[in-house]
Amino acid sequence: MRPVAVAGIGKTAFGAFPDRDLRSLAVEAGQKALENGHASASQVEAFYLGNFAGPSFVGQNHLAPYIATAMGITGVPATRFEAACASSGSAFFHAASAVAAGLYDIVLVAGVEKMTSQPTPKVTEILASAGDLSGEVRAGATFPALFAMIARRHMYQYGTTREQMAAVAVKNHQNGAKNPLAHMRKVITMEQALAGKMIAEPLTVYDCSLISDGAAAVLIMPLERAAEFTDKPVRVLGMAQASDNVALDEKDDITTLRAVKISAAKAYQMAGVQAADIQFAEVHDCFTIAEIIAIEDLGFVPKGQGGPYSLAGGTCINGELPVNASGGLKAKGHPVGATGVGQICDVVEQIRGQAGERQVKRNTLGLTQNLGGSGATCVVTILGAA
Amino acid sequence: MTDLGEGTIYTETVVYSPPEAYVNDVPYQLAIVELGGGRRVTGRVEGERVQIGDRVRFAEFRNQVPFFRKQS
Numbered sequence: 001m002r003p004v005a006v007a008g009i010g011k012t013a014f015g016a017f018p019d020r021d022l023r024s025l026a027v028e029a030g031q032k033a034l035e036n037g038h039a040s041a042s043q044v045e046a047f048y049l050g051n052f053a054g055p056s057f058v059g060q061n062h063l064a065p066y067i068a069t070a071m072g073i074t075g076v077p078a079t080r081f082e083a084a085c086a087s088s089g090s091a092f093f094h095a096a097s098a099v100a101a102g103l104y105d106i107v108l109v110a111g112v113e114k115m116t117s118q119p120t121p122k123v124t125e126i127l128a129s130a131g132d133l134s135g136e137v138r139a140g141a142t143f144p145a146l147f148a149m150i151a152r153r154h155m156y157q158y159g160t161t162r163e164q165m166a167a168v169a170v171k172n173h174q175n176g177a178k179n180p181l182a183h184m185r186k187v188i189t190m191e192q193a194l195a196g197k198m199i200a201e202p203l204t205v206y207d208c209s210l211i212s213d214g215a216a217a218v219l220i221m222p223l224e225r226a227a228e229f230t231d232k233p234v235r236v237l238g239m240a241q242a243s244d245n246v247a248l249d250e251k252d253d254i255t256t257l258r259a260v261k262i263s264a265a266k267a268y269q270m271a272g273v274q275a276a277d278i279q280f281a282e283v284h285d286c287f288t289i290a291e292i293i294a295i296e297d298l299g300f301v302p303k304g305q306g307g308p309y310s311l312a313g314g315t316c317i318n319g320e321l322p323v324n325a326s327g328g329l330k331a332k333g334h335p336v337g338a339t340g341v342g343q344i345c346d347v348v349e350q351i352r353g354q355a356g357e358r359q360v361k362r363n364t365l366g367l368t369q370n371l372g373g374s375g376a377t378c379v380v381t382i383l384g385a386a
Numbered sequence: 387m388t389d390l391g392e393g394t395i396y397t398e399t400v401v402y403s404p405p406e407a408y409v410n411d412v413p414y415q416l417a418i419v420e421l422g423g424g425r426r427v428t429g430r431v432e433g434e435r436v437q438i439g440d441r442v443r444f445a446e447f448r449n450q451v452p453f454f455r456k457q458s
Contacts, residue, residue: 125405136428139451140401140408140416148399149418156397156438200416201400249418249426254397 001100005226005233005386008037008219009345014183014212014333022051022058022114026067029215029338030110034071037219038229041072045104048095049080050088050111051337056126058114073108084130085286086241087111088216089340089370089379093241096220105221111342112215113335123211127336130373132247144208146248146374147287148200154255154289155202157304162202164307166193168288169206171316172324176331178357183212183333207288212333216342223386234348237365238271238382240264246376257375260297264369267380268299275299278382279362280321280350282343284371285328291315294369295323298380322360325350340370340379347383390444390452393419395436396426417442419454429454 010032012025026049034041047068055061064078081091088111095109115123124142131137131146154160170190176182188206196204219229226233242262245251251258268274275298283298285291292306300321301309309315315323326332326346329339347366349355370379398417401408408414415431419442429452436442442454 121404121406121409124403125407128405137405138449139428139430140404140411140414141428142401142403142405144403145399145401145416148401149397149416152399152438153397197402198400199403201402203399247428249428254418 002102003223004096004099004220004236005223006218006220006236006344006348006383007226007229007233008033008039009348010036010217011181011342011345012215013181014214014335016116017213018116020213022054022060022112023067023070025114025213025215026110026112027070029112029217030071030108033108033217033219039106039219043106044073044076044108046076046095046098046107047073047078048091048107048109050091050340051080052082052084052087052113053126054114057118067110083377084372085284085336086340086370086372086377086379087337089381090241090377092218092341092344092381093239093379096236096239099220099222105225107220108217109220109341110215110217111338111340113337114213115211115335116213120211135247136249142200144200144203144287147289148203149248150254150374151202151289154293157255158307160292160307162194163190164311165207165288165292166190167311168285168291169193169330172285172328172330175317175325175358176327179327179332182327182331183210184331203287209286209329209334212335214333214335214338216338216345218341218344226386232352233386234351235384235386236381237384238267239380240266240270241377241379244376246373248374251375255293256303257293257297257378259375259378260294260369260371263378263380264298267382271382273365273382277365278367279365280325280360281323281367281369282326282346283323283369285324285330286334286371288330290371291323291328298367298369317358317360325355325358325360343368343370344381344383351383351385390421390427392441392443392457393421393454395438395440395442396420397438398431398436417454427452
């Protein structure tokens with residue numbers, strides 16, 4: 001297997017953009033990644049797209065060639081990957097696997113979602129289709145409801161509190177306020193977070209990520225060719241994707257997500273590192289409880305300690321282990337199909353030392369964790385200075 | 387349809403922000419109920435609110451969704 005590098009990154013702003021369509025967002029991110037990696041569309045040998053529900057949100061199918069050709073990428077394989085909120089993490093994993101295997105050299109990976117053109121109950125219903133329609137969804141489960149049930153159980157088993165969850169929201173809003181591309185650039189207080197409108201008990205609106213439009217893209221290639229394109233290559237040291245049952249009621253212990261543990265263990269092994277070596281991370285905080293469980297299942301803190309560690313500030317930009325310096329899905333925004341590649345862009349920026357006010361001090365080894373559904377897919381990627 | 391019998395609340399929530407199909411039902415309590423033999427099922431709880439560990443009794447299926455009530 002050949003070492004793979006990220007040579008270019010491109011992101012749109014995340015937010016509600018009534019005047020932008022899905023394709024224009026994806027094209028903007030893709031062109032920025034090509035420009036950032038000093039490559040032209042004609043050099044791209046394959047296009048991988050992560051998108052969860054374009055056909056439901058905007059009605060358009062056959063999205064990968066639809067977007068690729070609009071960027072001038074023609075004739076090459078162009079394929080869409082769907083893995084709920086882990087769609088573009090999965091697209092990246094498969095693209096980098098193909099480059100590592102020697103199938104292609106220059107590959108563009110993008111993720112996109114256009115969500116805000118539908119009213120919230122419709123968006124809630126489309127998102128719920130990533131759950132099991134024959135059981136939990138028919139009974140009335142939404143994604144906030146599934147993670148609310150996970151939160152209740154985590155509180156019951158480990159004593160996790162609403163204040164500990166709110167601390168994740170306060171921290172991610174602080175970070176998002178420093179991110180010019182974030183959807184929500186607004187600092188909130190602990191009191192505001194706790195008093196937010198109830199969505200699914202015990203989760204308030206401040207425990208939930210945002211409904212956003214947006215896109216992100218990365219240009220990848222074998223490490224040995226990266227110097228032709230950039231003086232700041234970032235190496236993909238480890239990566240893994242794992243799966244688990246879709247329905248929450250089919251999982252043995254809902255306070256631990258098995259696909260996260262499996263993908264993390266494999267990615268650490270590939271990179272030859274341990275959890276304790278990771279210096280900073282972008283994790284999938286679709287809900288505040290999801291960030292708490294992520295830092296436990298990734299092995300950063302012992303099981304049950306995610307809440308206290310978050311409340312004590314361990315995950316702040318200046319803390320021991322900065323988590324979601326970008327603002328995370330909570331404040332940066334969560335255009336679901338764009339999230340996985342967006343996380344990779346954010347880690348690459350940190351390793352290059354280009355994260356501005358959000359820059360973490362120890363920045364040579366970072367991790368992304370991209371979750372699909374209530375944990376039926378997880379992709380973990382470990383990136384480091386080349 | 388089958389009588390699911392009695393069970394224990396494994397976890398629960400009360401939903402305020404519904405999917406399109408259930409906009410007229412909110413707020414409603416949703417729960418994962420542990421039945422005999424460790425089998426779990428996701429359903430609704432009617433009447434008195436329940437919390438983890440409470441015992442519930444199956445009431446009926448509506449549109450294939452199991453409804454439970456707290457055992458007094």
